Amino acid sequence: MRVVVDFDLCESNAVCMGIAPEIFEVRDDDFLYVLDENPPESMRAKLEESVQRCPKQAISIAED
């Protein structure tokens, strides 16, 4: 699975970072960085929670 972030929508609320800091990091420049674009299957639940809790609906999961 691949993490897809729509950076036009992302407003760096950092909710995803709170749920999955292994994948998402908002840095001091207030921008979101994806640390692991292809996280292991064991991260799926956290990633799906990040998708649901993103206030901007900016995160999705691509299966490829």
Added chain:
Amino acid sequence: MTSTAVVVGASLAGMHAARTLRLEGHEGDIIVLDPDLRAQYDRPPLSKQFLAEDLDPDRIMLQSAREDLGLDVRLGTRATALDLADRRIATQHLDGSLDSVPFDSLVIATGAAARRLPDTAGIAGVHVVRTVDDSLALRADLDAGPRRVVVIGAGFIGGEVAATCRGRGLEVTLAEAMPVPLERALGAAMGEVCARVHVEHGVDVRLATGVERLDTVTDGGVERVVGVHLTDGSLVEADVVVVGIGVSVNTGWLEGSGLTLDDGIVCDDTLLAAPGVAAAGDIARYHSRRFDRSFRIEHWEHAIAGGEAAARRLLAEQRGEAPAVFDPVPWFWSDQYDRKIQLSGRPEATDIARVVHGSVDEFRFVTMYGREGRLVGVLGMNRPRHVIQLRGLIEEGASFDEACARAEAM
């Protein structure tokens, strides 16, 4: 076993309840009722992007509304009464037809409605912001280029509307009845900082100032607002008035149902209101063990968490499993101008508020709230990383001093 679940309310909490019921094993019908023909939309944009730009309502649809979850969503259908003994909900459709819907398990997520100024119904130019239709109507009035917008109430909705209007180049007066805005939510010192953000952006901020009455003209049979008489004795000429003075819960249809109502539906600490009946979102009142307070939280994220928890509560009951306690640390955000205000936890006006990072004067800082030696809140302005990371310390029940030291080292 096939059973029917009914969810009343197709907004954020209700849709997440329905989604969770389906994804986590409910096999029977899931019927979702809502009087709003649009429903299923996301509310935060209504006071921000949706008001600022010419966005189509489809653009703010909830993700769960686009998923194939096999839900029976009945929009335009209002729940009018609950019969707990007969396990049945009376409904009225927009076309006037009456019906009833039987249920085995029920999630109530009928939310809240915006409070209005008394005796202002039907006056053109006077708005609240709660629904898509509210926001569309306000946007149309803003598009017409009003001389000035008066925003009544400097809470988060009022603050966002004021910021959006300034972003559109409009003159704005922001009137707040209390001496300091947001004092109950953030304390006086931080409320004062939030007020200053508006002043810096050219808003005419009037504190400790309420509305005496509206000034209106009647033209062609339509009464329209042209100004606001404020309690400081002034008359502010304005073609648009936006009222942001809080909400009242939509519990009227539950009077006499046997559920306990007290500014919300009183639930236990697992969101159960009665056997087989759970509540979620703005309407759910429950006891937070973490904060030792009775909570009714109106935050966006809390609606998601509550919807999921209410669904799981009912599934646990059906399966004879032990229920989970609902006690997440509240979190919300508010975007105003180029500032992002975020709050984790649930501070009170009497808590200690200590700025631990950044600068209040630069509107870029982190403030920690302490009560009885414990960390109970983290406020950030343009510090999203800090607020999210420090939220974990509230979850851990960290001491205030230790948490401040950790924050200062970040």
